Amino acid sequence: MITTTRIEKYHEKNRPLRPWINHFSKKFIIITCIIVFLLLAIFWNDALDYRGKISLFAFVSAMILWVGTKIPAGLIALSLLLFIIILKAASPDLLYSSLSEEVVWLMLGAFIIGEAVKQSGLAERLIFTLVRKSNKKGQLLNGLGSIVFALTFFIPSTSGRAALSMPIIQQLGKTFSHKEKNGLAILTPIIILMSTSATLIGAGSHIIGVSLLESTMGQSISYFEWFIWGVPFAMVITLLSFFIIKGFFWSKEESKPLTLSQLDDEKSLKNSPLSNKEKATLALIFILVGGWVTESIHGYDIAFVTMIGATIVMMPTYGIISWKQGMKSVSWNLIIFVATATALGSVLVDTGVVAWIEKELSQFLHLFKGAPDWLIVLTVLLITVTSHLYITSHTTRALVFIPSLLIFSESIGINPSTVTFLSLIGMNYCVTFPVSSKALLLFYEEGDLSYDAKQLLKISIILMPVYILTMMIFYFTFWRWTGMQL
Known part of the structure; x- marks a missing residue:
């Protein structure tokens, strides 16, 4: 007891x-x-x-x-x-300074302009046109992917392309299931990122890398050379990414035929001409694209141009939406995340962490003097493709790695132009985490049309080796055939 x-x-x-x-x-x-x-x-x-x-x-x-x-x-x-x-x-x-980052104001303006595109009816009209010409969801996705890919040649910024695509994707989400919406939220920014390699003006890092090549080595990569090398690779890797993501989110059962009734007011859209608001919104988009493309001429960055457009659409009497509508359209949760996450990345540069990583990698690269081409190319790709894991800014990656890789190329006697091109294409891969790219951030945790970080990581585990392997195959085949040599 x-x-x-x-x-x-x-x-x-x-x-x-x-x-x-x-x-x-x-x-x-x-x-x-x-x-x-x-x-x-x-x-x-x-x-x-x-x-x-x-x-x-x-x-x-x-x-x-x-x-x-x-x-x-x-x-x-x-x-x-x-x-x-x-x-x-x-x-x-x-x-405090995290809220002054360019990406924060870019996203703020993008949300407001996106709301204007939505409220004007322009996004719904565009999606209606795509749906009308598509019998199945697969065809609709193909059309969407083609449009997003084509934007690469006109908008020299992944952020700008993402900002322009967002309202269209939000409207398109009406025709898809919850799982398929997640797929759209991942598919769109990844196509934007994969198509970046198609043109020299596809990303600011390309211009920076080529400028460093010119100033340090006296060599260059012309727009035409980049076009010849970049477009085929961008098309292949975009298609591969498209089918990989489609395999994750779209099963055979979910690929059902589309009907126009899935959109609101389809009958009125079919026959009605553009409204005044639609015309004004369309004109504003063309002006914004012009402002983004001519950044080097007028000197105002993409975020500033976007905020000018956002302010115009909220003007009393002459605007497309009201001030209250514009403010309500902003995802402040996402704005805070982007601001603080970007600050976490920038503090690595300020505290010398990035310099330390650069030094360690530079010492490692010098061990490859006399190594076979395949090993040199693979090493450069492994370093540059994975660089987004610890340096979140695309521009910073170019500024950090290109000088070291140019020194590396000179020390072991290989072509610096080839190393620069391979490095910049490698750095274009930034798919693992939402913070790795502004384009990914724009679609992260945004209402119903969002994705989970785990989903992105799973896709990256498959896509990263595919990306590296595709680059290796291109170097030893098409790129070599068209004059690229180490």
């Missing part, structure tokens, strides 16, 4: 702990162990100072939490940014 009473008392004493212990899932324990191991590994490294260690730990922890948990991405980014500031690895200005 005494023994039983003691056992009961023991269980009573420890019972309150059980719910608390059971609350922690295996996933939570695994993630916690990984983060603790990461903390120990980073602080064991003497190559980084205190600020660099804190920044690197916060950035990698954010990546782990974005992929491994359901905690809101914005909350994770904001919390870890505050973590860096509290531990004195950065000043509070890091938080």
